[in-house]
Amino acid sequence: QKEVEQNSGPLSVPEGAIASLNCTYSDRVSQSFFWYRQYSGKSPELIMSIYSNGDKEDGRFTAQLNKASQYVSLLIRDSQPSDSATYLCAVLGGGKLIFGQGTELSVKP
Amino acid sequence: DAGVIQSPRHEVTEMGQEVTLRCKPISGHDYLFWYRQTMMRGLELLIYFNNNVPIDDSGMPEDRFSAKMPNASFSTLKIQPSEPRDSAVYFCASSTRADTQYFGPGTRLTVL
Numbered sequence: 324q325k326e327v328e329q330n331s332g333p334l335s336v337p338e339g340a341i342a343s344l345n346c347t348y349s350d351r352v353s354q355s356f357f358w359y360r361q362y363s364g365k366s367p368e369l370i371m372s373i374y375s376n377g378d379k380e381d382g383r384f385t386a387q388l389n390k391a392s393q394y395v396s397l398l399i400r401d402s403q404p405s406d407s408a409t410y411l412c413a414v415l416g417g418g419k420l421i422f423g424q425g426t427e428l429s430v431k432p
Numbered sequence: 433d434a435g436v437i438q439s440p441r442h443e444v445t446e447m448g449q450e451v452t453l454r455c456k457p458i459s460g461h462d463y464l465f466w467y468r469q470t471m472m473r474g475l476e477l478l479i480y481f482n483n484n485v486p487i488d489d490s491g492m493p494e495d496r497f498s499a500k501m502p503n504a505s506f507s508t509l510k511i512q513p514s515e516p517r518d519s520a521v522y523f524c525a526s527s528t529r530a531d532t533q534y535f536g537p538g539t540r541l542t543v544l
Contacts, residue, residue, distance in 0.1 A: 355531050366523055366535035367475070411475065415531045419465075419488060422475040 329423035342399040346412030355415035436536030450512040457526030465525040
């Protein structure tokens with residue numbers, strides 16, 4: 324079992340819809356979780372971090388964490404074509420970030 | 433701030449040649465990370481430094497790979513000899529904490 328798992332996608336949503344990206348992790352003691360966005364040919368960029376159970380909102384982005392289920396998600400409201408990218412889930416474990424394979428999101432105009 | 437700087441941005445070399453990738457972290461950041469990204473394996477941590485000291489090199493694939501950080505503003509990742517399977521994008525990242533990392537633009541390495 325991979326330490327951090329994501330559906331590779333592609334996930335396709337129409338412009339204005341809510342995009343839901345999901346991630347599960349295997350290490351129960353993990354306390355810190357992150358979402359990175361990576362545009363094609365570019366480097367990963369941190370967009371959200373979450374440390375406590377529940378929701379954390381930042382503009383159109385909401386991160387959700389459920390430690391009991393070992394599940395973290397990212398919701399993007401009012402999706403825009405500019406949100407089209409690969410979204411990487413990362414979990415801090417053993418003093419280092421462990422990344423999932425990423426989910427490719429495509430927002431269609 | 434200029435962000436994390438990497439050079440070269442692209443490198444094409446022949447199998448067996450030595451390759452050196454360079455990284456300048458953001459000033460004041462005391463963590464530096466080297467990652468490799470491929471379609472098959474995703475983003476993999478190779479090694480990371482804290483205050484110029486290597487902390488975890490368990491991701492370094494084999495002895496052909498080595499990394500150094502002689503001072504707080506410079507690090508190198510060397511591959512000798514290079515092989516076609518080393519072809520990937522290599523990212524350097526830096527941070528003040530192990531988690532909130534800022535990535536450089538990457539070096540796209542092609543080994544023929």
